[in-house]
Amino acid sequence: MIECSSALHSILYPNRAFTKPPIAKFSLSVRSQPLAGFPGWSLTTGMAFLGALFGCFIAVPIMLFAALGISRRNRVVTRHIERFIRWFLIACSCLAILTTIGIVMSVLFESIRFFRIIPIPDFLFGLEWSPQTAIREDQVGSSGAFGAVPLFAGTFLITVIAMVVAVPLGLMSAIYLSEYAGRRIRTIGKPLLEILAGIPTVVYGFFAALTVAPFIRNNLGFLGMDVSSESALAAGLVMGIMILPFVSSLSDDVINAVPQSIRDGSYGLGATHSETIRRIVLPAALPGIVGSILLAVSRAIGETMIVVMAAGLAANLTANPFESVTTVTVQIVTLLIGDQEFDSPKTLAAFALGLVLFIMTLVLNVIALRVVRKYKEQYE
Amino acid sequence: MSQVEIIQRGIRRRYVVEGMFRACGLSALICGVVFLAFLLITTFVKGYTALQQTYIGLDITPMEEDFDGAVTEETLRRADYGALIKRSLREAFPDVTRRKEKKTLYRLVSSGAQHELRQKLVQNPGLVGQTTTFWVLADDEVDMYMKGNVNVSIPEKKRRFKDHAIELTKRLVQQDRIQLRFNTPFFSRGDSREPEQAGIKGAAMGSLFAILVTMLLSFPVGIAAAIYLQEFAKTNRFTDFIEVNINNLAAVPSIIFGLLGLAIFINLFGLPRSIPLVGGMVLALMTLPTIIISSRAALAAVPPSIREAALGIGASPVQTVLHHVLPLAMPGMMTGAIIGLAQAMGETAPLLMIGMVAFIVDIPGSPLDPGTALPVQIYLWADSPERAFVERTSAAIIILLLFLSLVNGLIVVLRKKFEKRW
Amino acid sequence: MQGLIKSKTQTNYFTMLENDNNMPPTLDDSLNSPDFRTLGEVTVPRPIMKTKNVNVFYGEKQAIYNASLDIGKNEVLAMIGPSGCGKSTFLRCLNRMNDTIDICRIEGEITLEGEDIYGRNMDVVLLRARVGMVFQKPNPFPKSIYDNVAYGINLHGLTNSKSETDDVVEDALKRAGLWAEVSDRLNQPGTGLSGGQQQRLCIARAIAISPEVILMDEPCSALDPIATAKIEELIDELSQMYSICIVTHSMQQAARVSQRTAYFHLGKLIEVGSTDLIFTNPGHRLTEGYITGRFG
Ligand SMILES: Nc1ncnc2c1ncn2[C@@H]1O[C@H](COP(=O)(O)OP(=O)(O)OP(=O)(O)O)[C@@H](O)[C@H]1O
Numbered sequence A: 001m002i003e004c005s006s007a008l009h010s011i012l013y014p015n016r017a018f019t020k021p022p023i024a025k026f027s028l029s030v031r032s033q034p035l036a037g038f039p040g041w042s043l044t045t046g047m048a049f050l051g052a053l054f055g056c057f058i059a060v061p062i063m064l065f066a067a068l069g070i071s072r073r074n075r076v077v078t079r080h081i082e083r084f085i086r087w088f089l090i091a092c093s094c095l096a097i098l099t100t101i102g103i104v105m106s107v108l109f110e111s112i113r114f115f116r117i118i119p120i121p122d123f124l125f126g127l128e129w130s131p132q133t134a135i136r137e138d139q140v141g142s143s144g145a146f147g148a149v150p151l152f153a154g155t156f157l158i159t160v161i162a163m164v165v166a167v168p169l170g171l172m173s174a175i176y177l178s179e180y181a182g183r184r185i186r187t188i189g190k191p192l193l194e195i196l197a198g199i200p201t202v203v204y205g206f207f208a209a210l211t212v213a214p215f216i217r218n219n220l221g222f223l224g225m226d227v228s229s230e231s232a233l234a235a236g237l238v239m240g241i242m243i244l245p246f247v248s249s250l251s252d253d254v255i256n257a258v259p260q261s262i263r264d265g266s267y268g269l270g271a272t273h274s275e276t277i278r279r280i281v282l283p284a285a286l287p288g289i290v291g292s293i294l295l296a297v298s299r300a301i302g303e304t305m306i307v308v309m310a311a312g313l314a315a316n317l318t319a320n321p322f323e324s325v326t327t328v329t330v331q332i333v334t335l336l337i338g339d340q341e342f343d344s345p346k347t348l349a350a351f352a353l354g355l356v357l358f359i360m361t362l363v364l365n366v367i368a369l370r371v372v373r374k375y376k377e378q379y380e
Numbered sequence B: 001m002s003q004v005e006i007i008q009r010g011i012r013r014r015y016v017v018e019g020m021f022r023a024c025g026l027s028a029l030i031c032g033v034v035f036l037a038f039l040l041i042t043t044f045v046k047g048y049t050a051l052q053q054t055y056i057g058l059d060i061t062p063m064e065e066d067f068d069g070a071v072t073e074e075t076l077r078r079a080d081y082g083a084l085i086k087r088s089l090r091e092a093f094p095d096v097t098r099r100k101e102k103k104t105l106y107r108l109v110s111s112g113a114q115h116e117l118r119q120k121l122v123q124n125p126g127l128v129g130q131t132t133t134f135w136v137l138a139d140d141e142v143d144m145y146m147k148g149n150v151n152v153s154i155p156e157k158k159r160r161f162k163d164h165a166i167e168l169t170k171r172l173v174q175q176d177r178i179q180l181r182f183n184t185p186f187f188s189r190g191d192s193r194e195p196e197q198a199g200i201k202g203a204a205m206g207s208l209f210a211i212l213v214t215m216l217l218s219f220p221v222g223i224a225a226a227i228y229l230q231e232f233a234k235t236n237r238f239t240d241f242i243e244v245n246i247n248n249l250a251a252v253p254s255i256i257f258g259l260l261g262l263a264i265f266i267n268l269f270g271l272p273r274s275i276p277l278v279g280g281m282v283l284a285l286m287t288l289p290t291i292i293i294s295s296r297a298a299l300a301a302v303p304p305s306i307r308e309a310a311l312g313i314g315a316s317p318v319q320t321v322l323h324h325v326l327p328l329a330m331p332g333m334m335t336g337a338i339i340g341l342a343q344a345m346g347e348t349a350p351l352l353m354i355g356m357v358a359f360i361v362d363i364p365g366s367p368l369d370p371g372t373a374l375p376v377q378i379y380l381w382a383d384s385p386e387r388a389f390v391e392r393t394s395a396a397i398i399i400l401l402l403f404l405s406l407v408n409g410l411i412v413v414l415r416k417k418f419e420k421r422w
Numbered sequence C: 001m002q003g004l005i006k007s008k009t010q011t012n013y014f015t016m017l018e019n020d021n022n023m024p025p026t027l028d029d030s031l032n033s034p035d036f037r038t039l040g041e042v043t044v045p046r047p048i049m050k051t052k053n054v055n056v057f058y059g060e061k062q063a064i065y066n067a068s069l070d071i072g073k074n075e076v077l078a079m080i081g082p083s084g085c086g087k088s089t090f091l092r093c094l095n096r097m098n099d100t101i102d103i104c105r106i107e108g109e110i111t112l113e114g115e116d117i118y119g120r121n122m123d124v125v126l127l128r129a130r131v132g133m134v135f136q137k138p139n140p141f142p143k144s145i146y147d148n149v150a151y152g153i154n155l156h157g158l159t160n161s162k163s164e165t166d167d168v169v170e171d172a173l174k175r176a177g178l179w180a181e182v183s184d185r186l187n188q189p190g191t192g193l194s195g196g197q198q199q200r201l202c203i204a205r206a207i208a209i210s211p212e213v214i215l216m217d218e219p220c221s222a223l224d225p226i227a228t229a230k231i232e233e234l235i236d237e238l239s240q241m242y243s244i245c246i247v248t249h250s251m252q253q254a255a256r257v258s259q260r261t262a263y264f265h266l267g268k269l270i271e272v273g274s275t276d277l278i279f280t281n282p283g284h285r286l287t288e289g290y291i292t293g294r295f296g
């Protein structure tokens, strides 16, 4: 019923339709020719695909289990079915490997294509990022610059701000909850922090862009500072709060793994509670806490929606938290939203950034998981 | 000085430090909680007004001339309802004559009003020739003004809602022609460029389909994988590798899964962009590690004595797991699956990658129709410059959070109900 | 009593006692009667700590019933009794380590040199500095050997300079008999020592702040006989300067190191007396049963 309204609308207010730049462009193409750009695809093949997909994963096991129920008497049949079930289970487990392979393949191949156009050193060490390739071939400056250092710096800046917020707050609230709080506060406080962890990041993004960023600009602007409306500070602060429960629950685990016996040793010498925590528990838990922080960093680096909504698009190479910076994830999103030629370096650049992001988070995670496991084994 | 005296001398300072440390911990906790409260309260305050919508009551008298002289199905559909509305507005404000002023007057009514009017007349042709009061959607600026969201103290030049429009609105109020009513369009429509016509039903349906696909894919696969890894797999290189894989996948940023979806599902398999099916598939891959990990924990919590007992009475390993272990672990697995789904419900970034950010007016009727999802809708509206979209974004957030708390409530109930100690 | 079999459970033991005509009618009744009194002399002429009518509860469950016991200056007091009888609980009351357990509640009076340790004027930090503790399992901090010993000194600010601290650490390690073994690796982690060395490190850590009383909860239970012998020797030496209260499961150990022995049974202090007397001529049937190894 509203179909016509928007069509009419674009006639009535032609200029208004373009107030939403990137999305509008894409949306028009989808609306004008739904499903048309995909030759060979039709509703029936789609249905067949769906059917096959669900058939594999739902019907097969159900049938197998049913058959198993019926054939209880017949040992031979049962054995065959059981073997089948085992293979099904193995296949499902292998999906995890397939996913990893899929991720690696998809980012790697497109990245290789990208690096054929833009050499790796130019990408990794280039200081200028302006991927806006021209609309027309002959337009000036159509090559675009793909030096990713400003993006790495921006990601780093926002991550640092986030960790500066999240680590002390998360660690201290974990300490308070596990060491000091009475049962009442614990039963209220823990779930409240968990709620913080359950809020979708897009909500944080909205909050950062509409409440925190204006607040920072209006209040710090008076101090004579020039605050951008998309300051790194706003995004970093809100991201820090988002990561807070993550740090807190991880450090809670780690702190609780420190055995009571060495705390008792400290109390027995006349240490106060906080002295025991600061001088014995925290140093003992340090490796585990570092591991948790690494995990949190990896999450901050990969976080997308908050920065997409609250950080800017301008690739400034700066360490000033009041300026606008952009991040790897922001650029991936802006490069890929909308209809893109799959061969333009602009699109491929997103995959190259994805590859960098994947490698960074993977390395961080592998290290962090190792550290944490080592730490826990120590107190087994 | 004796040792006791030395210790006593320092004790005061140590207790001050103790108190400060404790206060630090408490304030960190309070910080988090206050932030949470602040976020929820501001969102609620901004969003709850979207429950209501401003309507303008217009006395409209459709004449036969407006339908080319003959009222038929066809002429009813084709007629210029915009003109009818304008005429009625002119009649209500006979003193508005200047061209520019008239334009302001016409702008008070939503551009969607003519379609509503058309619908009503097509359904009820008997209204032609009579004067009826139709309540039509007001423009978003009028709506914002009525809800007190227009700051009249700032100079007119910097305002979108001009003084003349305010005056006309005030007169409409005096004439009892303005009402705030329950905002049905918001809950029953798809997206629109005009805030007053934009609804969340399209996004909600898109989310529903995507989540359905996610659930159908990730739940059976996740549980099957968990069963294999926990119950059957021997520890060797291969299963170790799978495990490491799963642990790392759980920490891969969600946007990377979006890249996977774009490169594999859309580019390689040629599935169309923007459809909930692909969104659901990507989300399924993303939630799979969560589901596998928590399902394994649930299986591990079933005591070995139950397996030994079943094996002891002659059940095969597969039978043991299917008939004895699985039913006991089911509640725990369900909880894990629902946690995964809650995570998928709020996820935005991967959906952006596969094109679910398109501006789509129609409400999707199946996972194969183009659509968006609730979080994506929030992102889209948050990007829109109109002030009225802020209200709607907040309302959409409230709805998303309500859904999520419902799902989490389900988890709590499940846990309570099936909390078993062996 | 001849027909008793060693491995019988306690209930069986009591039912058999009831059937024995030579016995006072019902032993467990006499334990439960309100006028139950500890056998032997609970007070000493020169006490450093006194406890009077101490009751301890874990939630609803009572772990210690009306125990009164003195600890003399420079004496080694051994506490023995079957597992779960409340020895550790009683010991932990003496330096308020039970404060760390939320559900634990203590009634009665415990004094250190005449001061009520649960009183308003007693600071728990100071109390624990004066009444040190060594635990059952060696629990060195995950720090260097030096830092382990210096920890208490630094906490309480007992020294004014690094060299002074060095001296105290060295002295403590020497008195704990560990100096010769670790003097060349003071900066290595304390957790890297052997079990016996770790326990001596814990003792060094405790004596570095010169407490007046040292509480030891089964300090040798995790150690081999040679390490145990070393610790016992050490306890002997330490008793020159400190009062020591030691919980042990080994009757030989109690006999070797202590001057007085207290026997606990199901939360009650059954009998106290000089170690010689308790082990040669126990006054109470339960004590006799325990030290002759009939149960426990
Ligand atoms: N933290 C606690 N919470 C509840 N009950 C406890 C706690 N600690 C000890 N108890 C109970 O108090 C009683 C005495 O325990 P305690 O540890 O003092 O025994 P014990 O004589 O030291 O035994 P063992 O020789 O085995 O160390 C036991 O019944 C025990 O179950």
Ligand SMILES: [Mg+2]
Pocket: C087, C088, C089, C217
């Ligand atoms: Mg004990």
